[in-house]
Amino acid sequence: MSLVIAHHFHEGLCFTPISLKYFFMRHLAIPCFFCIILPLHAQTSEPSERKLNEAVVTARPNINALDIRAKSGVVQTVNMKLLLNKPMIDMSMALQGSVPGLVVINRGELGEKPQIRIRGNSSLRRGDAANEPLYVLDGKVISSDAFLTLNPNDISEIKVLKDAVGTALYGIKAANGVVEITSKRGNAIGRLTASYSMNLGVTLQGRRGVEMMHTKEKLEFERRLQNPLAPGYLYSADYIRRAYPTAQDLEQRIAAGQRVLDSLSNIDTDWFEELVRPNLYQSHNLSLRGGNEVTSYYISTNFSSQGGRLPGNSTNRITARMSIDQQIGRIGYASVGADMGYSQIETPNGTDVSPSDLVYLLNPYESRSGKLWSYGNKGSYYTLDDLLHQYSKTGGDKRGGVNASINLKPWEYLSLDAVAGLDFVLNEETNFTPSTAWSERESGARPNERGRISRSKDTQQNLSANVRLTYNRNWNNVHDLTLGANVDAYQSDLDNTSLTGYGVGTKMSAALINQSLTGNRKPSVSSGTERNRQFGVGFVGGYSFQSTYDLFASYKRDASSLLPSNHRWNTAWAVGLGWTPTQYDWLKSQDIVSNLNLRVSLGQTANLSGVSSAATIGTFSYHNTEFYSDTRLLKLQALYNSQLKAEHTDTYDASLSFELWRKLSFNFNLYRRQTSNALLDVPIPLSNGFTTMTRNIGVLRNEGYEISANYRILSHGDVRLSARASLSYNRNRVVSLYFTDRLYLNDSDPLPVFEVGKPYDVLYGLSSTGIDPDSGLPNFISAQGNPMKLHDNPKRSDFVALGFTTPPYTSTFGLTFEWKSFTLDADFYYVSGGVRRYNYKYARMSDEAYRNAVAGMTDKTWWTKGDANKVYHTRFVSSASQTLLQYANSTNVGKSDYLRLSMLSLRYRIPRNLLQRIGYVVQYAYCGVQASNLFTLTSYAESDPESGRLSGTLQPVIAFNLNLTF
Template sequence: MPQTKLLLTLLTSLTLSAGLALPPLAAAQTSQQTTAFTITGLVVERDGSPLYGVIVRAGNAKTMTNAGGRFTLTLASRPEGGRLSLTLSAVGKKTQQVTFVEGHPLRVVLEDAVGEIKEVVVRARPNINALDLRARSGVVAQVDMKLLAQKPMIDLSLALQGAVPGLTVVNRGELGMKPEIRIRGNNSFTKGDAANEPLYVLDGKIISPQAFMTLNPLDIREIKVLKDAVATALYGVKAANGVLEISSRRGVSGPMSISLSTQAGVTLRGRQTTTMMDTDEKLELERRMQVTTAPGYLFSPDFISSATLSDLRQSYQSTLGIAPTWTREEYLAYGSRQLDSLRQIHTNWWHDLIRPNSYQSHNLSLRGGSQDVTYYVSGNFSRQGGQLEGNDTKRFTLTNSLDWQSRLGFVSLGLTGGYAKTNSPNSSDFSPEQLVYELNPYETKSSQQLFSYPGRKYSDLTGQFRRWTKEIRFGTSLSANLRPFEGLQLDAVLGLDYVLNESEQITPATAYSEVTRRRPIERGMISVGKNTDFNYSANLRATYQRLFAEKHDLSISANTDYYYSEGRLLSVTGHGIGLQEYLAGVNKGLTSADLRPDFSGSNATSAQLGFGLATGYTYDKKLDLFAAYKADASSLLPCDKRWNTAWALGGGLHLEELIPFLRGGSLLTGLGLKASWGLTASLGGITSASAVPIFSYQQSSFYADQYRLIRLSTLYNDRLKPDQLKSVDLGLSVQLAHAHTLDVNLYRRDTEDALIMTDIPASNGFLSMLDNVGSLRNEGVELSASSRLLSGEDWRLSLRAALAYNRSKVLDLYGKTAIYSGDNVYPDYEVGRSYDYVYGLDALGVNPLSGELMFRDRQGAEQSFGKTIVRDDLVGIGYRTPPYTGTFGLTFGYKALELDAQFYYVFGGFKAYSMTYVRGVSDVNKNAIAGQVSRTWFALGDEDRLYPNPRAGTQTFNNLSHYPNTRMISRSDYLRLSMLSLRYRLSSSLLHHLGDVVKYATIALQGSNLFTLTPYKGGSPESGTYDLGVQPVLTLHLNLNF
């Protein structure tokens, strides 16, 4: 990687040198004589936010708006009558002419140029598949980058939660862990990211999900979410699960503008996922459980009065390490003193172990250029501390873009680089987070003996493991947007994306597990991993557009693209490193199966070649039609099955232009209908070994002591077909008075020949095989609305809301009614049921006479939880994945002060309560969920109890933990304040008094995920486990433009 760092450094230096050498056009054009006349004004978006980079012209004079949307244009003399016509233009906006009148403040609102068909403007556009004809009939949603940039979050993926209806983002746990991202739910029976995650495209090149996580939001101009077949058709089979299309910020013509953004603040503990017992209740639980390894019973009069002196000495010996020869009265006195001492301690382990931390992010960018060359350079450093000691993430990013304009069009070069490191104290089988729920409230960090972990001190539980992961990312794209003659546009892009992931896990030789289980020469473990992902993509597109009779706009586009992906994995694990905590310290002399050095590696490659054709037609801004066809060949499939297709048809009507009495109206200013239909093959669930034979070396088997044996990696299926996704989408958009909008989308997507790993007889030598097993339906509704209520010079108020409903249903399982994995009695999938339906037992409660937990089977008979559960015992309970997600928020402004707030909500899902911290006689020495004493049956006559007799059989508690039931499940709804920003813009007069060095400045108080409200008591409502959930972050932010 030294070459990468050198290349980035050199290119940055060259770019800065070029930018600094560019003539200061605006400055030169505004220097005037003594009779100069000055015009000032403000240019804003429709929502009132300032527009930067707008070119303002008056004859031969021109200037550009600053980051605050303000401009100053100086003329040689006063215009005649104090009136002057100005022309304002910006990329992506309609060119507008306004009249300046002396003595009247000038405020201009520029409208988006979406839908303009009478002229084609060639500009730098690395995302060459982002054609206007696609957006007219497809579902293309755009992320509000202004709101996104106000979320102080180090992870771009998590920051997208609630950004667009239909885009779901689920937090998976600790800081730095990749979240789950879906567009309109899951499309395959095969679960996991590989089969259901969207495609990520940055400036025309395909990037990995890991690379997307580390992008800097301030370097992004826009993010588009492509949802339906029309929107994704140009990408072919790669885009079956939707696309996140990211466009980077580019340079602008004008003097160099320097922007400095810095924020610092704190991360908070967040929502306590559950309440654990305090000392009094925990001691009482131990007494009721009657377990001598717990002090609540060991020191109680109940035990001391009933046990023999011999049993007392033996219990004290095994638990405390002492064998006193006391009288019973002395035992009673000692026990009383111990209990009184323990009752004085009330340790809140959540408060002690889950800690606030710090957050900081600093960004410096330079932007500018001449009429022919523009540049953008940005660097960012961010760090976020985790909730546990030893957990944090830091990231560096660098972005650089150059755009050259010639007579024929643009040539653009983009470079991105990044470095990220995450530290974690969590191993695969233990996390310090567990101690929050396991250490007792009467124990402290200085306790010499822990009842929760017999024989250990607190110091034996921390510092036992550490892990770090590093990511080094480099990407580049070279694109051309050329217009050799009227109507023809040629676009090409080449992109490279390289991500190197390195990891190291160490269990120190001093760790308790090593000291107690290993000999000195065996102590200390190290595991090192290295993973590289390389993506190369190329796309060439030719588009011809012709306008006939000023009404008929026809576009035809053809392309060919190529995509190559390579992933390499290497891992090494060794023991006996002692105090030498690096690979060279591994004891290579250890030969036992669990201690000898272990090496593993893999190399996987795939390639796709595609050819596509698309056409679009627009009639007089009233009717839009679109059709696309794409054929892609993949190296993952056998030769006779390599070619697969994606096609789409779409249309749109602009009724406000089509219906005469609506045309030109001031009330109903927009009324549109859209419809699309398409089919896309999906290769997401297919690996290189699924459909063709892939072999691997045996590690310890040889033939004739000289030939290494090879074996099939997995049992391949040469009849395998990709998932076939058929989709239908209907859309309605309404706009009132150019200020209030409503968008509605209905969709249905059927996946045929859906893939899943199916169980096969072990006589094949394998236990499972990927196969086409059935069909799945995914359907839903998406609503979004916005309203600009106030848009005056001083007062501004706008409201927004969105709601998405998604449900899935198994349509067919090719001759079966359900699919079961292994010996499971509940189905993985059942015809007519949801994709991830929850099955469980219809609990009736605890029998007050026997203490048995009872349930009702499908025939209505009462059964005990202690029986062996069979399929007929289970009933359907509800959806595991919440079908409803949405947001609502507001933007309120008064003069230079602005408030933004965004709420995210989820409802309709069910998650079972985890039984992990509901204690029985085997683990009552550890802390328990608060309230367990009053909800557990202990004696005859205990009524309305949730938990059975703690001495019920093992089968009862195994079933209780393994199967959800109707009394221990809850709705997983939640409401979260996902973003809050209070921003103040410093006045121009103040900046002038400071010397006009700073042209635009804001100061803001910003927060993300500040609180979460939920009725769910079983941990995190997102995961249904006792993970820590998302971190609340609160920062002070300063933004300066020079």
Template sequence: MVRKIVLSFVAVLGVVAAAMSQNRQVSGSVTGVDGQPIVGATVLVDGTSTGMTTSAEGTFSVAAPANGTLIVSFVGYETQRIPVAGKTRIDVVLAEDATAIDQVVVVGYGSGSKVGTTLGSVAKVKGAVLENKPTANIADALQGKVAGFEVYTSSGEPSAASSMRLHGVGSLEAGSSPLIVLDGVPVDAGTLVSLNANDIESVNILKDASATSIYGSRAANGVMYIASKRGRRNEPVSFTVRAQYGISQPATNKYEVMNTAEKAGYQLEVGLINQERYDAIMASGINTNWRDYYYNSSAPTYQVDLSATGGSEKTSYYLSGSYMSKDGTAPGSSMERYSFRSNVDMSANKWLRMGANVALGYDKREKAVTTGNSVYNAAFMSVLTLPWETPYNEDGTEKELIAGYRNPNYYISKFPSNGKNLQINGNAYLQIMPVKGLSIKSQFGVDAFVYWSESFRKASYSGSLNNGSVSRGHQHGATLTSTTTVDYNFDFSNPDHKLYLLAGQEGIRYDGLNFSASLAGQISDKLLMISTGSGVPTASDSSSAYAFNSWFGRAEYSYADKYIFDASVRRDASSRFGVNNRSGIFYAVGAMWNIKKESFLADNRTISDLRLKASYGTQGNADIGNYAHIAQLSATTYQDASGLYISSMGNTNLGWETQELFTVAANIEFIRRIRLEAEFYNRSTKDMLMNVPMPSTSGYSSRFENVGSMINRGVDLTLNVDIVQTKDWHVGFNATFSYNKSKITKLFNGYTEYAMPNYLLCYAIGHDAGEFYMQKFHGVNPENGNPQWEVVDPETGAISLTENFNNATMQLLGKSRYAPYYGGFGVDASWKGISVAANFTWNYGKYTVNNMLLFLESPGNAATSNSGKHMLNMWRKPGDITNVPKWGTNPQFDSHMLEDASFLRLKNLTVAYDFPKSLIRKSGFIEGLRIYFIGRNLLTATGYSGYDPEMDTNLSLGNYPNSREFVGGIQLTF
């Protein structure tokens, strides 16, 4: 009897299980929070390839297991996972997703397609990567995060901007920086210093022609699209408060200079001092570390942020305010910044949307003396000051003169220089949707600044007592952008077909003014004003303007989200070009094959995603001066009479520098944990904008022309791996690798080479754009201790040696200031609220001329300045094998000063703890609590002997080194 009952029970369970596992038809609708149907939303049965898109009425009907799950998604809305739970009718309401909206905008204009389904090459860096970083420059945190995208911060100045390049240098003399777009409005690179990184939702780097050609003008160097944070509808207000404090110190100092014993012994050996002086120096016991004296090893940084986000049924908002105070490590270096942001979006009714984003930044900047080889430069003097000198007088006060040189600390106190910058960025838009699928949007944006600068020579300066000086300047400029787009999503009876069309017009205008005045003769530090000086002030002013007018269009066709094709075209006219060649037309075509959607891969669980992409297109570069095409007038005086003369000849045929870009890419994902992106590109630039030398008989030295061409080819690789993914644990690894090969293919006037010896560079066909051009040092003659250089026979190429520097051959060395290999890698791990993330950045093959060696090796400086420790290995007697010539030999600008500036750097390390929400919420007030530690530039491995290998320059001139920073903070959400 019991056995029958058990068998019957098992049978019932089997029937129930079979019923639950059997597919049934599930119908329903998908609408937005406004009740309007969403056309084209994807409804997918989880774990299968079964699915469909919603009809013109927003309805769907799909076969699904009774115990299955539906995944419902649409561009601009949050994806929802809904259990079927035996139901046959499910109605879904999707909430808008602020992040998804940003992803839509990033590909160009209009409503378009989200990044995940577009065929354009777009690399996204989430705002979490930028949050809480102890720098005012948001670009610094992007270093090593995007394959093909180089970022270098060349200075430790708190207000310094970073240099950025995508896929190498695309132009020899026009700009090579990417176009920066903030919430749809082009902005200047200096704007990035005024932004609060905690207000950024994401940074998207648009790389290939399919993604960039819609921007046409200035898109030849890629596009950096920044999306700020937005609120979400139907969410209560949420407040976030952050506070952090940290200290900074110089990140590196590879200069090895002599200590007191070494320097005194060196001077005694070469006869600069006698034994009595040597004994007195050694008896003093003084061995000053001038680096520690001139640089602050605990420069403070403070930052406090408050933000509020939320939304009602029809309105979403994000509001924030921030204060940051940051001292630099060098004397007279600091920045204090206030920033505010307000982003508001509203649906007035079913067919009208509007919104406005406004950001305001105000900062005060104090800048250190960083002028090249100046004795007032801390980077310069911390290396060259004699180690037995002291910085203090017997009464404890700081010395004004140290070994005959002005103390940089004293100098900066008497020559203060500062600036104040007010930055305004914003846009307002109006969008109407009169019929289904049609959207008309008009947006107006502004990027404006006002900068006040002032510098002084105090009247108390001992070098010019009672003769102070004042210089004041005022700059302001505004870029106004007006954009109107019309786009339409076609509604087909067959949901496999999707067609999207876009047309638009954009106008950009910039106007700027620069004014400065100065006067000397002030007799009191308390009255340092131009009006208190004597004589007649010196004044100068200038104005500048440019304009772009553009028309563009885009079409995208998709079949079953499996085969996707797009095409775009844009016509740009720029005021920077001559009347005969002012307009340029740029276009792109692209295709993507989503192989995962093919039947032969649909059920493959190993390969969870596989896509192939290809695109080809053209872009334009107009990044030159505003008036190069015009014959310009300049003022002059002759015997107290004013006059005018033609200072430049102009070029009415000056036109666009153009680029052709071909890209092939593959995206593959394994077991939903390993994601690899590989991309090959061929970037060809022609009609380059170059300042071409003119015959002296023309009366002008040069003019801008469209000449020359070059090629950049390379490979980008991106790898992301979820090594461990459980309920409590996550361990991930990410890496980027980039290789770029640059080659000049044509110059001007039939030249195969164009030497620029003052820059130690040479443009040469078949060579890299940044290849060094110098005399090649060939070591020291062991018989007499003289340096030797190579002489190359121009006829045969045979190499001989000379000890006369003037007879040595200037030659291309095969080493470039631009690294051919670069990238980054990182690991992140979390366990029950504890998280650790480390990000490294690296490059290989980057070279820099270390100009400081000219002073550290000079016998003329050896009596009053310190010397490099390597000078102890100088040649002393016949037979010595060394690379340091005998005493008395003057150093030359040759290849021995060219150093490998490759580096590996621990860019950022973050350790954080999020307290359990179940514990925090017991307060009834606080929703979240997070404490964190961040380190920046903690470790640097390099063979470069100078201050900082990250400098993006061909010649190091006592540069302000980057900072190593340690920051702790707390974040509250309530």
């Protein structure tokens, strides 16, 4: 028996035939991006072209993945080899930095869904529903929650479609871009191949948000703040002399106070080290592939688990997948696939005393077992045990899906393809706060009202179908013509139910809800359903002349049930041109420019993402509190807009690609994407009975460029070195607001939501010159250049743009070094150009002196007249007079630039002679050490620069990796 072991080199995919008797090796380079093991039927030293072709299954579930798109459009492929090198449980975060223009932003703690955008937000509406891309798995539409739980080991290819040429085929669903996922299939080689991979490691603490005060500074800081609730002042000589000026035992009191302070000084707890701990990470994957020339199959299962930075925070996932491809005579293939997944996420964060917040609230002179000055009330004090386990949130996703496709070629030039799929996601979440929680005991509720539980159950079902007829003919490799038409249908069903109740005590059971409670603790139940249907008819054409000139055109009409009948149908179209001069004979003979390609495209796509039926059609629900006799009244959910239209996004793209000396490849994309009829919930007069209505309000523009390059630096013998880099820039701005230049939420709001000519995500604030050295108060300047007082109400003209909250620049840089059986990969991810506001949550004034503060604040606070260059104002500012301090200003924002070592991997391919000693049970194996997000360098002085949250840092993961193929 012979085996073909496929392993990745720079030239492509190398097939190594290995005779188990003679142990010979020869290489045949075939461009590809995935690794497989192919047993050969015959014992031969030359792998025949026929045998290799037989191993390629021609089943094609994603029938929209037409080759002609890439000739004139922007279709970029994720490097799955590098993606699998990242030990991360989150599929979405693993994509960060994989493709220029695809921006993935971590939002917070482990298990929280990240933000994913392709070339920025395409709508004025904020949030994922309106701006996230469309996800397509093997031809079926899946939800973003389903994508989040996919197993990367099951995926053979991910394509990112950015321009109209790639997205117009999907119509109204794809205005925000498309992520196409192709799963692994079986092989037709007649042998079973089993593979097992494992990652086992640890998660580290991650970046410390801010450095908090140690005991010595904190006690001195409390003394200066002069709040007797803090021991630094309560036991100081200053306070004792002030409180007991005539006491005969004054000195004894001072001495006793000093002994308490000395005792506290002996404790110096670092709560970051105390509460934020390393944890475990593991992932196990088992897959089976096999079949013959007629039937092939693929089966896999995966279990992954990752512990969070804090006790009680974890993520566990189980996935399974199966696919069967069946040849139908000589005319095609039929494919069936099924997948399932289950994920569970637990977190203790969600209240005012979350463990992540305690890191920045507890004092350094406090300990686990002692009383907490930071949580005292009228002489009674809590301990750490009283504050831990005060809240828990448990969420679970149950996902299932099936898809079937058929690829027929009844005539030589004509093919008929069809695919249908069902994707189902059930999300269940339970939030529980026991009656013993600090927040419940301090709420003022009676004992029988304490203890809160809320449960929700949301289901999303996506049903999609697509039928495509394609004519393709090639005349003597000169003319290549493709014509096609398709009909597709899509239906989305949403169903949600939730309940909230109180009085459950310490048991997490909805059965214990106190049904007799009234007021704001009255039990509540809500439920809702929504259905969205879409139907589309499309046409596509492509022509190529001598592989030099390429033309692409598509046209699609879509109807949506969300729109009023007079605006129901919308159009998506695209035109693209491609030119490859290196196909000219006079350029083929030279070795400098090995490839040169130019592409331009333009098109338009409609968008209804995130729009609910209540915004366009009269939708009613039962009123919970109003009745007529014994009948519940119906209420209108929203003031619907019968004239609402779909957003329309016009896209313009120009691309240049070239390769020099077959070593350096370079890609440059220049784009503009403009959304007209942009939708937004805008304020309306209260006389309508509602506060907002969804309207077509303006025009939003995104424009920028994307650059990527790969350079094979060295290839000599057993040594290979290559480098890769990318840079993307996106600038957005509001081009027009149809009825105004500035849009405000209400008449009294000084900050505009959007302003014509300004970026979508601009951060507005006041101009500040810092702390006045004479008064210790912050100095603010009005639009006229006049000083403003703290209690002044600022005018709208006083606010200026301080920067962008979304960084416009993202870039990556990576290296791959190979020596014999060793491979080293490293990737860096860099973000720049954005700003974030410091929330100063840890900056204490006199009223919060009993809680810890940021290190160095004692020296940076204004205490007496003449203190210059201070950061924090005088302690004598009352909260009532801090009107201007609630806004961002030029001194409390910082650059959110950061550099992250996103991936580091060292792998070793175990030699054949070592594997032979165990009797050929293991045919191919490698092991190594992999790491993700090892460190983050940033000038941002406060929290995590990416998420803006003190607890939001991505956890570094270091894991041992083992891959075996049997």
